[in-house]
Amino acid sequence: MSVTTRRLQDLTIDDHTLTLPLVWGDPDDARTIDVHAAVVAREGGEDLPYLLFLQGGPGHEAPRPFHAPAAPSWLDAALEHHRVVLLDQRGTGLSTPVGDADLERGTEALAEHITHLRADSIVRDAEAFRQELGAGTWSVLGQSFGGFTTLSYLSTDASSLERVYLTGGLSAVGRHPDDVYALTYEKLRQASERYYRRFPAHRDAVRRLVDLADAGRLVLPDGEVVSPSRVRSIGHLLGSNDGWQTLWALLELPPHTNAFRYDLAGAMPFDARNPLYFVFHESSYADGHATRWSAERTEPEDFCADPTLLTGEHVRREWLDTVPGLQPWREVTVALADHEWPRVYDEAALRASGARGAAAVYVNDLYVPFEYSMQTATLLEGVTPWITSEHEHNGLRAGDVLSRLIDIAHGRAVR
Numbered sequence: 001m002s003v004t005t006r007r008l009q010d011l012t013i014d015d016h017t018l019t020l021p022l023v024w025g026d027p028d029d030a031r032t033i034d035v036h037a038a039v040v041a042r043e044g045g046e047d048l049p050y051l052l053f054l055q056g057g058p059g060h061e062a063p064r065p066f067h068a069p070a071a072p073s074w075l076d077a078a079l080e081h082h083r084v085v086l087l088d089q090r091g092t093g094l095s096t097p098v099g100d101a102d103l104e105r106g107t108e109a110l111a112e113h114i115t116h117l118r119a120d121s122i123v124r125d126a127e128a129f130r131q132e133l134g135a136g137t138w139s140v141l142g143q144s145f146g147g148f149t150t151l152s153y154l155s156t157d158a159s160s161l162e163r164v165y166l167t168g169g170l171s172a173v174g175r176h177p178d179d180v181y182a183l184t185y186e187k188l189r190q191a192s193e194r195y196y197r198r199f200p201a202h203r204d205a206v207r208r209l210v211d212l213a214d215a216g217r218l219v220l221p222d223g224e225v226v227s228p229s230r231v232r233s234i235g236h237l238l239g240s241n242d243g244w245q246t247l248w249a250l251l252e253l254p255p256h257t258n259a260f261r262y263d264l265a266g267a268m269p270f271d272a273r274n275p276l277y278f279v280f281h282e283s284s285y286a287d288g289h290a291t292r293w294s295a296e297r298t299e300p301e302d303f304c305a306d307p308t309l310l311t312g313e314h315v316r317r318e319w320l321d322t323v324p325g326l327q328p329w330r331e332v333t334v335a336l337a338d339h340e341w342p343r344v345y346d347e348a349a350l351r352a353s354g355a356r357g358a359a360a361v362y363v364n365d366l367y368v369p370f371e372y373s374m375q376t377a378t379l380l381e382g383v384t385p386w387i388t389s390e391h392e393h394n395g396l397r398a399g400d401v402l403s404r405l406i407d408i409a410h411g412r413a414v415r
Contacts, residue, residue: 001132009067012046014039017094018132022116024124035125036094037087039133040065042079049162050138051082052126054089054146056168058118058284059276061093062086074141074402081406082139089149090125091117091276098276103328111335114280119149119344120156127157139163139357143396144368145284147171147359148344151376155346158353164383165405166359167396172372173345173379177285177294183369184312185300191238191366192310195247203308205251206231210307212255220265221258227322228307235310236269239366240394269313272325279333281315286341293317293337312366350379357382358408360401363389384408 002017015038022031041048055062063072065086070076078084088095091114098117102110130138139162142150147169153161172180196203210228212218218226234250237243250267253260265271270278282291295314303309317337320330359380361373377385386408388395395401 008065010043011065011067012041012043013065014041016129016132018125018128020125020128022113024121033090033096034094035088035090035096035129037085037129038062038065040075040079040084040086045079045083048079048081048083050085050130050133050135051078052085052087052130052138052140053078054087054122054126054140054142054149055092056144056146057089057092057274057277058145058280059092059274059278061088061095061097061274073397073399077399077403077406078141085129085133085138087122087126087129089117089122092274095125100272100275100328103332107331107335111332111339114276114332114336115339115341117276117280118283118341119145119152120342122149123153123156126153127160130160137162139165141165141167141402142169143167144169144393147368148284151350152344154353154355154380155344155349158349158355161355163409164355164357164359165402165409166357166383167401167405168360168362168365168368168393170359170361170373170376170385171345171368172285172287173347173350173376174287175285175372176289177282177291178298180285180369180372181282181295181314182298182300183371184314184366185298185303187364187366187369188235188238188312189300189302189309191364192235192308195238195244195310196308199248199251202248202251206308206310209255218255218261218264220261222265222324224265224324225322226264227316227318229311229316229318230268230322231264232307232309232311233269233314234264234267236312236366237267238310239312239392241392241398243392270315270319270323270326272323272329275326275329278315278319278326279329280336281313283336283339283341287345288341288343290340291337347379350376351381353380355380355383356409358384358386358405360391360395360405361385361387362391362393362395363387365393367393
């Protein structure tokens with residue numbers, strides 16, 4: 001392991017890099033990757049227990065720590081009680097990131113490589129870091145896909161976890177991805193209608209944008225000719241605390257202006273900065289199934305008929321033709337859509353895990369449906385759910401959510 005230490009304002013940050021197997025559990029496969037984690041401590045907190053942060057995604061690196069003001073916003077709450085381990089999940093950030101240069105490997109080799117970047121392998125990496133840091137146990141904070149990864153952790157190595165904190169991260173266990181995506185459309189339908197009740201003129205604004213896209217008259221600065229389905233994906237903004245404000249501001253702009261074109265480019269959920277986020281996004285719900293374009297197959301008839309019903313993290317294969325940054329990833333993405341993904345959760349192990357902690361479950365979550373989250377919560381008797389409509393899926397960024405979960409887990413607050 002290589003370690004470098006730096007000071008940033010009043011934080012001490014130790015950057016750790018481990019060289020680890022690409023394929024865990026196969027001693028005959030000699031391939032390796034580098035995995036990076038930043039260990040952050042405040043002044044006087046150098047001996048506090050560790051809290052591992054698992055980022056949402058899949059395909060996004062951990063946030064970079066700063067202070068005054070704290071970034072990420074929940075960092076101060078975490079540093080009151082812990083040293084924080086910010087793990088760049090394999091394939092992201094400084095952990096042998098997957099990018100356009102990897103396309104030179106060829107479709108088959110790259111697709112096979114990506115199959116080893118899922119939650120179960122991230123757990124093995126985390127265990128290697130825990131042991132390298134000399135921690136008998138540590139706690140975990142899992143946001144969204146990071147919560148999914150925490151469930152995988154509890155399925156295999158629950159004894160390593162002191163407490164778990166999940167925010168929008170109680171995934172469906174044992175269900176087909178079609179079940180999940182069908183329910184997310186219901187959530188987006190409700191969110192769309194709520195938004196239009198508040199801003200009825202914007203329904204016509206969305207309809208005009210879809211018409212412009214259908215005529216090939218919405219072109220982004222990178223040359224993308226925006227498809228109607230891409231326009232409708234701006235509904236993902238309704239899944240965050242303040243995203244409706246971004247949506248409102250966008251729909252107030254004239255579509256022919258530079259301001260609109262650039263803001264639309266920034267408002268849609270998938271781009272090529274982190275190709276993994278698109279390329280194997282649906283695999284995050286594949287607990288023992290191939291996905292085969294689940295979001296496309298489960299689209300309800302009323303969404304097909306009404307172009308003003310907005311969508312969210314519903315990937316479309318047509319974007320492999322229309323989005324310039326995703327076009328080179330066509331063959332790899334198509335191959336992964338047909339991959340038979342193994343199970344990542346073990347229901348019996350979750351029940352027997354003895355996990356302790358707390359989970360923020362958002363009633364209006366557009367990405368991780370409330371109903372399935374509550375079913376999963378019943379498997380974790382010692383993890384107290386905090387059911388709230390105060391926040392949307394990104395509530396962790398509000399700053400107070402983690403403090404609330406820590407207090408609940410330690411019996412200092414009621415849910």
